[in-house]
Amino acid sequence: MNELEKHLTEIVGDAHVLVDADLRAQYETDWTRRFTGEARCVVRPADTAQVAAVVRACAEAGAPIVVQGGNTGLVGGGVPGGGEVLLSLSRLTAIEDVDPLEAQVTAGAGVTLEKLQQHARPHGLDVGVDLAARSAATVGGLVATNAGGIRVVRYGSMREQLTGVEAVLADGTVVSRLSGLTKDNTGYDLTQLLAGSEGTLAVITRVRLRLVPLLPARTVALVAVDGVEGALALLTAARAGLPGLSAAELFLPAGLELVRAYGRLPDPFDAPHPAYLVLESAGRADATDEVLEVLGECEAVLDATVASDVTGVARLWAYRETHTEAISAAGVPVKLDVSVPLRELPALVAALPDTVAAVAPAARPIVFGHLGEGNLHVNVLDAGDAAEQVTDAVLRLVASLRGSISSEHGVGRAKAEWLGLSRSAAEIDVMRRVKAALDPAGLLNPGVLLR
Amino acid sequence: MNELEKHLTEIVGDAHVLVDADLRAQYETDWTRRFTGEARCVVRPADTAQVAAVVRACAEAGAPIVVQGGNTGLVGGGVPGGGEVLLSLSRLTAIEDVDPLEAQVTAGAGVTLEKLQQHARPHGLDVGVDLAARSAATVGGLVATNAGGIRVVRYGSMREQLTGVEAVLADGTVVSRLSGLTKDNTGYDLTQLLAGSEGTLAVITRVRLRLVPLLPARTVALVAVDGVEGALALLTAARAGLPGLSAAELFLPAGLELVRAYGRLPDPFDAPHPAYLVLESAGRADATDEVLEVLGECEAVLDATVASDVTGVARLWAYRETHTEAISAAGVPVKLDVSVPLRELPALVAALPDTVAAVAPAARPIVFGHLGEGNLHVNVLDAGDAAEQVTDAVLRLVASLRGSISSEHGVGRAKAEWLGLSRSAAEIDVMRRVKAALDPAGLLNPGVLLR
Structure with a gap:
């Protein structure tokens, strides 16, 4: 154990500086198994004062740090690039009392x-x-x-x-x-x-x-619509007609098929349809009537099933929520998380299959996401060794539609190479200047976001 | 006209570089008449490209800039400290079409x-x-x-x-x-x-x-309550019972008296009360019943008058909205804009009169503001030459209650001296580093926010 590790041990105690490879292992790979890197050691401070002391010790030693929370990130931002001190915040679990006046x-x-x-x-x-x-x-x-x-x-x-x-x-x-x-x-x-x-x-x-x-009453509708344009028309109607709108989730036939097979779920409709939405309204009172009225007045709606009891709500949500698990079970996908202005969403969904097929003919894109923000999770199975090309092709398509190459997952290590598709050179320059101002030695999460 | 002014004239045209003192005058003093400073010249670009060219020209000449919009600021942030190029954005008035899909x-x-x-x-x-x-x-x-x-x-x-x-x-x-x-x-x-x-x-x-x-139906209640604690109790009840709650404004007897005299408004209640609230609920449908229910169930409510017609709504709002005008008509006040955690609001209101009187015995503090954010506008009339002392005393009181010395007006030139009461030395250091990273020569709004 060298000087820095000794110093860290003095700060957080023996049990919380993990140097052995087998102890470090669970921290070094993300849960998708796509990102992995060796840490110099894992250090687990108990509170802010210990975190400050750890960071100061690393700064004095010139040792880079990678910060990790629950290790559920999807872009490799919380696992080492190689050789960093892995700072796990998993022990900072204190919660203060809820302040009811301020909420x-x-x-x-x-x-x-x-x-x-x-x-x-x-x-x-x-x-x-x-x-x-x-x-x-x-x-x-x-x-x-x-x-x-x-x-x-x-x-x-x-x-x-x-x-x-x-x-x-x-x-x-x-x-x-x-x-x-x-x-x-x-x-x-x-x-x-x-x-x-x-x-x-x-x-x-x-x-x-x-x-x-906390809104006790939830009404969920699983809706078949005539396409992505139709889904947007229903979204607009739902925004106007459902003050309690609390979710608007999109998925497509390929995803429904995968989810049904994985979860042994019954077919929710008599026939396949071009696109599906899970709409949820949450409030103090049941909103089934309002939901049915919105659905009834929207021409894009082909079929729908509505529930407001706990079991029914969970049953309908499963068609959307099981997507990630079902995809993981089918292989290690290329995971992309993009958004475009809503008006461009139909064009994006329409262009995706050919864009992927052009670089990975056997690949299977599964698309689902958060309709309200034009945010699609594009998961590409069976991309073979064309993962990089698939990523590049899809992100370029998104950029051509004025979209974001990372809607909610962040850039991490996985997308840093493509940051320039979503941010201008001037913006990236400003980001680098801010980074240099706050972390002049570049010790915090090197290789993440800015390369 | 020297080199820089000539250059600016080439960019924006003769008519939009104002060098003469009488042409500059309207830009050089804020509307409260408290802040004034001489500009080197006023320049009025027409669009972003001209703004960029103006800023580049100033940067090359090492000339500081002060930026001005509608000149309605309250902390002297948009008027010159002395000698800057005053960059007026008043001609950047293009509006694009509303995007109804994205809203x-x-x-x-x-x-x-x-x-x-x-x-x-x-x-x-x-x-x-x-x-x-x-x-x-x-x-x-x-x-x-x-x-x-x-x-x-x-x-x-x-x-x-x-x-x-x-x-x-x-x-x-x-x-x-x-x-x-x-x-x-x-x-x-x-x-x-x-x-x-x-x-x-x-x-x-x-x-x-x-x-x-756009919510067409507005219901407004002017409510007398038994004090600031009572106002907070009513706020909590309104948050729970009025999903359409769209305003919760507080004022006090001294403000009501001033406003009534200035606006020749009738007394809304039979007797004076410790504190007043304007509550508004906005929605698609009239909320009078909901408002009455909330008022009826809150023990702090002493009296109330409710309106949902356009005239009545305007009539009730006038008691709150006329405060600023009425105060301005009564003199040039010391204007402070502070917020504290809601639980500290009663203590702040209680301590204000003595705090002000200790440094300016003849001063009249008028207090009103946005209850939901614990935001009080503290206007002190007749402070005489104790403006600085009043400011200092009130802001220190606020800081002692873990509050902000500027809730919504900003720091500008007026509050820069007191920034350290609300932000730690470490935070101010970070701000200085960010400022230096983006504006290394310190040409943008020197003296504003960071001194």
Whole structure:
């Protein structure tokens, strides 16, 4: 054990500096098994003070750091590039009492989304963001990557939930902004700057989040529509007619087939249809009548099944939510996460199959996503050794439609090469200047976002 | 006319470089008449390309710039400190068509809030932010200062309306992000960094804003409550019981008296009461029943008058909205704009009179504001030559309650001296580093925000 590891051990204790390869292993590979890298050691501080001491020790030693939360990221942003100190925030699990007057809560970076939900709900409150990885994804990671998920159409992304952060800068200085003021125009909004910065500017140790009312009544419709244009027409109608609209999720026949086979789910409709939507309305009272009225008045709707009981809601959601699992079970996909302006969405969906086939003829693109934000998760199975070419072709298509090469997953290591498709040279230059200003030695998450 | 002025004339034309003192005058003093400074010249570019050329010319000449929108700011951030080129964005008035599918619009920095509202409303859409200066305040300034106003309780501040900006950096480079993607996790959110940066990092030339549904039915209640604690109890009840809650404005007996005398308004109640709230619910349908139910169940309510017709709504709003005018008519007040965590609001209101009296015995503090955000506008009349002492005493009181010395007006020149009361040395250091990274020569709005 060399000097730095000894110093880290003094800070966090023997049990929390993992140097042996077998102890490090579970931290070094992401859950998709696509990204892996060797860490110099794994260090697990218990609180902000320890994080600050660890970061300071690394800064003094000139040792790069990679920051990891729940290790549920999808772009390799939380696993080592090679040789970094892996800073795991999994022990920062303190949660403060819910503040019912402000409807806010402060939580350690290592608190999982699920734990935070369980903490808020007895107060009649809920977290505005929800996503499938809730049992493992941590709030620190959710903020650092500005996570999205299925409620963005109603409450916005993680950024919009955030009223403050506490973070450790690259030199070990702690900045703390946890008083939860919902309006505070005293200079640059460092909280918002850190949201979505993927651990490259500072290490987020605690977050202050606004909570939303817990809405007991959920009505879900699984709807067959006549295509993506039709899905957008239904979205517009739902936005106008359903004040409680809380999800609008799109998927396509290939995805439905995969999900049905994997989950042994019955066919929800008599015949296959061009596109499917899961619409959800959440509120204090059942919204079945409103949902049926919206569906009845939209010409794009071909068929629909509606539920508002707990079992029925779960049954309908399964057709959408099982996509990720079903795809993982079918192989290691090329995972892309893109968004385009809504008017370009039909063009994107129409062009995807040929775009993929041109570089990987045997590949199977499975597309689903969050309709309200024009956000498609493009998963390409059986891409063989054409993963790079598939990525390149799809991201170029997206850029040609004025879209984003990463709608909600972030850039990480996986997409850094393509950042220039979504951001101009001038913007990337500004980002580099901000990075250099906050982390002049480039020790925080090197290789992530900016190469 | 020297070299730089000649160069600027070549860029924007003779008519739009104002060098003579009498032509410059209207730009050099803010509307409150508290802040004034001499500009080297006033330059009025017509579009982004001209703004870029002007900024580049100034950068080459090493000439500092002060940026001005509608000149409705309250902290001296848009008037010269002395000797700057005053860059007026008042001619950037182009508005693009409303995009009904995304519910977004792109507007030039010089478009007034009122013009934008008029542009959106025929599409059944509205701007999420509204405030009294709407006829003059421009969207560029609203974004640069992260303006708040009376709808924040429902839609958030200007920051939350923003899906992108176009801006000119200190060296004249244009960065543009106007595709309006509601989710785009490709690196640092420069849009959010510029929001609220008060023109110190870049010159915002165009903004892309989300729009909200235009809600035709408004129900307003003017409510007398038994104190600030009672006002908070009513706020909590209104948040739970009024899904359409669109304003919650607080004022006090001294303000009511001033407003009544100024506007010759009748006394809304039989007797004076400890505190008053204007509650508004906006939606597609009249909410009078819901409002009455909330009022009826809240023990803090002493008396109330409710209206949902246009005339009645305007009549009740006048008691709150006339505050600024009535105060201005009574003198040049010390204007402070602070927020504290909601639980601290009663303590703040209780301590204010003595805090002010201790340094300015004859002064009259008039307090009103946006209850939902714990945001009080503290206007102190008759402070005499104790303006500085009043400011210092009140802002220190606010800081002791973990509050913000500028909730929505920004820091400008007026509050820069007190920034350290709300932001830590570490935070200010980060802000200075970001400023130096984007504007190394310090040419944009010198003396504003960071001294």
